[in-house]
Amino acid sequence: MNVTDRRRLLGPSNAKSANIPETRTSSPSKRSEDEIRKMFLKTGLVGNANGSAYLEVDDTIIEVSVFGPRPIKGSFIDRASFSVECKFLPHIPQPNEETFKNQSGSASNVRTGLTTVEQKLSSYIETAFLHSxxxxxxxxxxxxxxxxxxxxxxxxxxxxxxxxLCNWVSNCTSLALVDSGIEVKDMVTSGQVSLNKSTNKILMDPDYSNNYSEDDSVDCVCSYMNMLNDVVVGFWIDGNQDDLDEQTMQKLFENCNGMSKKIRSNFNSYLRGTIE
Amino acid sequence: MILSPAERSYLYDSLIQKPPIRPDSRSGHQFRPLEAKTAFLPSSNGSARIRLMDGSECIVSVKAKVVLKSQESSLIECDIDVSGNRDDSNFVSILKFNLTNLLCQNFPMDVLQLTSKYSYKLFIDCLVISHTSYPLTLLSLATYLALKTTRLPLLVSDVDDSEVEEQPTFSDDWDKSKYLKEMVSSNSKFQPPIFITLGVVGDNLLFDPSTEEEQVLENGLILSWYNNKVITPISNINLASNSNNSNFKGMDPILISKSLALLKKYCGEIVDALDGIIEHDDATEGGIF
Incomplete structure (x- = not known):
């Protein structure tokens, strides 16, 4: 005899449990210390720009378009003027924006003009590419x-x-410049490393979202022109370093150079692929 | 363009000599002479005014406000106003970024603590009345002097208010107010961080480049100095940002290491000189030049 339970609301008898894939435990990165994160590159996506590049690395997504050389009206100048504008999409939180926000003047949530963080990024890129x-x-x-x-x-x-971010923006910009066909002395590529003070270990392209202890490190982003005697065109060292000596500096620069060379060879093989 | 091509080439050739021949006959590590006055603004907690011989002038005022610690993301806020430049221009924004970044990372915030809930917040207002060369060093030296002479009223209420709802109260007597330097724990000296600007020409590093020198520099460095040590942030910059400097190029990383050694050698004297100004200023009451 088939006795049905009438007191409870039961699901249909042929119910199947939903097939939910096993939740991926956020695996700590298996990268070795001198390995760069995987990136996705694409050039020429923006049709009306003279050159453009698109880059994705983990959560970082950057798009760069180059317009120029465009003629200007007015007085004659013997060299082109070069300008960079770096913008976050309107509702993207900016790194460390709390510190640089002018609290007294923040009546509205709408950003007008570039924020201080955006200005700093713009000026880093401008300085780094001016020579190239x-x-x-x-x-x-x-x-x-x-x-x-x-x-x-x-x-x-x-x-x-x-x-x-500075590192990836400058790398992406350099790809966009190559795509635009503007004459450059050499391609600028950058590297970013973090030196842990207590263990004295270097970490290339550190991933700060992954339980990274950041209290005790000094970070460096450095842009190079590798075919021109590894000349430094832009650098920025930041972090909690109370005494910076020559050895630390040398170590940071050497490793940044190593990373910039790796990125350069990646870019080279990408660019070779686009020609074929 | 303030220099003709011939002038540029002449200046560049003399700066690249070993030792460099600078137009105002300074040596490579010498600053331009400056004049300063401290603690002259009656309505602010600390103030300083610096004037350089080329007419560059900067006024810095420090004001303090009692805030709830939990509601503030940062206990220092800088605002910079450069006459002739829009507040949202790249030039002013970068100055502001650098100064805020330096102070927020390196200022000994524990001197601002009042109680377990309340704290002082410092508002540093900088006004660059006129400038010819890149004004960051000028700004940071004036900020140094202003912070050194900042006086805060004496707290008379209880320091521990974790259990009770109590607002901090202060002594009315301004003579009992304390200098920031007196609030630092006794074993360390209170010396706020400063920025030093260096110009790069060939293998030479030039302290405090003047406007004319900036026009021919190959690169510029901004280094920070605190507690007799070189600290971060450090970066490079195109000092002649408003003109088309055709000499601008990359540099050898060895030069950056060299700049550290130079700073270690000479920056102590710069800070001592600034402290000397304050002592001299205390001794002589008088007008503001």
């Missing part, structure tokens, strides 16, 4: 670079994720 572009070839014109940060990792409350 052969501005003499383009008199009476301007070269404008527009960087859009579509997504960024902002888990770190210090400047460190800003340094990491």
């Amino acid at each position: 572009i052969i501005l003499e070839k383009y008199p009476k014109s301007t070269i404008d670079v527009f960087v859009t940060i579509i997504s960024a990792d902002t888990t770190s409350s210090s400047n460190k994720s800003l340094l990491n």
Whole structure:
């Protein structure tokens, strides 16, 4: 005899449990200390720009478009003027924005103009690329670079994720410049490393979202032109370092150079792929 | 463009000599002479005014406010106003970024503690009245002097208010107010961090480059100095940002290491000189130049 339980609401008898895939435990990165995160590159996505590049690394997504050389009206200049504008999408949180926000003046939540963090990124990129572009070839014109940060990792409350972002923005910009066909002396590539003071260990391209202890490290982003005697075109060292000596500095630069070379060889093979 | 091509080339060739020949006959590690006055603004907790011989002038005022610690993300806020530049321009924003970054990371915040809930917050307002060269060093030296002469009223209420709801109360007597330097734990000296600007020409590093020198520099360095040590942040910058400097190029990382050694050698004297200004200022009452 089939006795049905009428007091309870039961599901249909042929119910199946939903097939939920096993939750992925956030695996601590299996990267070795001198390994760079995997990146996705694409050039030429923006049709009306002279050159553009798109880059994804983990949560960081960057798009760079280069407009120029564009003619200018007015007085004659013998070298092109070069300008960079770096912007976050309007509702993307910016790394360490709390510190640089002017609390007294923040009446509205709408950002007008560039924030201080965006200005700093813009000026880093401008300084780093100023030497590489052969501005003499383009008199009476301007070269404008527009960087859009579509997504960024902002888990770190210090400047460190800003340094990491700086690194990827400059690498992406250099790819966009190559795509635009503007004459450059050499491709600029950057590297970013973090030196842990207590263990004296170097970590390349650190991932700050992954339980990274950040109290005790000094971070460095450095841009190079590797084919021109590894000359440094831009650098920025930040972190909790109370005494910076020559050895630390040398170590940071050496490792940044190593990383920039790795990125350069990746870019080279990507660019070779786009030609074929 | 303030220099003609011939002038540029002449200046560049003389700066690249060993030792460099600078237009105002300074040696590579010498600052331009400056004049300073401290604690002259009656309505602020600390103030300083610095004037350079080329007419550059900067006023810094420090004001303090009692805040609830839990509601503030940072206990120091800087605001910079440069005459002739828009507040949202890249030039002013970068100055502000650098100064805020330096102070927020390195200022001994424990001197601002009042009780377990309340704390002082410092508002540092900088006004660059006129400038010819890049004003960051000028700004940071004036900030140093202003912070050194900042006086805060004496707390008379209980320090521990974790159990009771109590607002801090202060002594009315301004003579009992304490200097920031007196509130630092006795074993350390209170010396706020400063920025030093260096110019790079060839293998030479030039302290405190003037406007004309900035036009021909190959690169510029901004280094920070605190407690007799070189600290972070350190970065490079194009000092002649408003003009088309065709000499600007990359540099050898060895030069950056060299700049550390130079700073270690000479920065102590700079800080001593600044402390000397304050002592001299205390001794002589008088007008503000």
